[in-house]
Amino acid sequence: MKKILCTLALSFFGIHSAMIAQSSDSLNIRKIYDMSLLNGKSYEWLDHLSNQIGGRLSGSFNAEQAVDYTKKELENLGLDKVWLQPVMVPKWTRGEREFAYVQTGPGDTRNLNITALGGSIATAEGGTKAQVIEVQGLEQLREYGEEQIKGKIVFYNRPMRADHILTFEAYGGCVDQRYSGAEEAAKYGAVGVIVRSMNLRMDDLPHTGSMSYGDLTEDQKIPAAAISTNDAAYLSSMLKIQNDLQVYFKMNCKNFPDVQSYNVIGEITGSESPNEIMVVGGHLDSWDLGDGAHDDGAGVVQSMEVLRLLKETGYQPKKTLRVVLFMNEENGLRGGNKYAEVAKEKNEDHVFALESDSGGFTPRGFTFNATDSQFNKVLSWKPLFEPYLIHYFEKGSGGADIGPLEGGDTVLAGLRPDSQRYFDYHHAANDTFDAVNKRELELGAATMASLVYLVDKYGLDSISNTAQLKK
Structure with a gap:
């Protein structure tokens, strides 16, 4: 009996101490x-x-x-x-503000909202202008190969998936095209890359972010920019109508x-x-x-x-x-x-x-x-x-x-x-x-x-x- 009473007393003391501790934590x-x-x-x-x-x-x-x-x-x-x-x-450093347009015909252009990706090199002094090829991610580059990519600007247009409730999962699902897009496109002879902004909203704001050239030599590096989601949608729709569209972009960034x-x-x-x-x-x-x-x-x-x-x-x-x-x-x-x-x-x-x-x-x-x-x-x-x-x-x-x-x-x-x-x-x-x-x-x-x-x-x-x- 004494043993039972002792056990009950210890149990009561433990519960009482725990309640006091919990109350103290709540107050703090x-x-x-x-x-x-x-x-x-x-x-x-x-x-x-x-x-x-x-x-x-x-x-x-x-x-x-x-x-x-x-x-x-x-x-x-x-x-x-x-x-x-x-x-x-x-x-x-970013330098002077970037400028870009898409040319849909002789003298017919529309400005695009772009921004240089962090770490990118600048375009040539007079800017970069070339036909655009749209891809949905890094893996699609292999499908086109050097024959279709060389001399062009690669346009990465894989969006963040809106069905992910945890938005960082949506970000993780497409950020590789921003980070490694220029490195991979350069291997196929591209002259530049434009990446759809990492953004779930449709707006006119380009989103920058880090990018990497990996092991590319200086002469292999190509300029890389992000394009707003609205302009990405516009450019994609225009490419369906006219697949020989040209894009011009000018960037003045520099690495020190x-x-x-x-x-x-x-x-x-x-x-x-x-x-x-x-x-x-x-x-x-x-x-x-x-x-x-x-x-x-x-x-x-x-x-x-x-x-x-x-x-x-x-x-x-x-x-x-x-x-x-x-x-x-x-x-x-x-x-x-x-x-x-x-x-x-x-x-x-x-x-x-x-x-x-x-x-x-x-x-x-x-x-x-x-x-x-x-x-x-x-x-x-x-x-x-x-x-x-x-x-x-x-x-x-x-x-x-x-x-x-x-x-x-x-x-x-x-x-x-x-x-x-x-x-x-x-x-x-x-x-x-x-x-x-x-x-x-x-x-x-x-x-x-x-x-x-x-x-x-x-x-x-x-x-x-x-x-x-x-x-």
């Missing part, structure tokens, strides 16, 4: 959301990055300004340490030798396990057509806000918490690779990394690169997020910049906002501050800070009795 998370929504800094920081600095191409003056600004703001937060991590990055830039890093030293490091971050660079508000100014300021929110609510992390603002995600991933390289050299123990690089829209949840045991631990916290309509917890990628940290027991996570509007702005001229909703941005910052709080407090090693009871 509520404080985090209140602080972000009522006294947030993320929107103010984004306003400056977007409107006072603007687009932040790697190697540009604007990127330097962004480094200086964010370092200063992190220092103002009173963190334990703030520093710059040198990294060599590519330098590419690599230059030095920096990752911006701030740190709160852990109170109990300072050698265990948690990272939260986004990429500081952006393309130059807009001001990079969604991609990835939002992720930058949300990551900075995570540290501020935890400090302002009085929470002292057990583990060391770092914010890392990575340089050169867009056209090289040099910042992410450099951070991981230095971490490995120093034998640093990264237990968790969280990235925001999917826009400043309403947060829905997270994806996790984790073991089954680690993921189950995260799922046990899901009820704590449900009052904030955060419901999406799935296995998946953490993000490009934190990807090089993968290995061992390190858990990688990515904030997942509602993605339905993201590609309306991605890498285009309308990725500007006015496209970001203040409340959505602040909800995202609070959601990230709440996850960091739980990971720091409970760890991800195994499922505790408390965590089990929260299921």
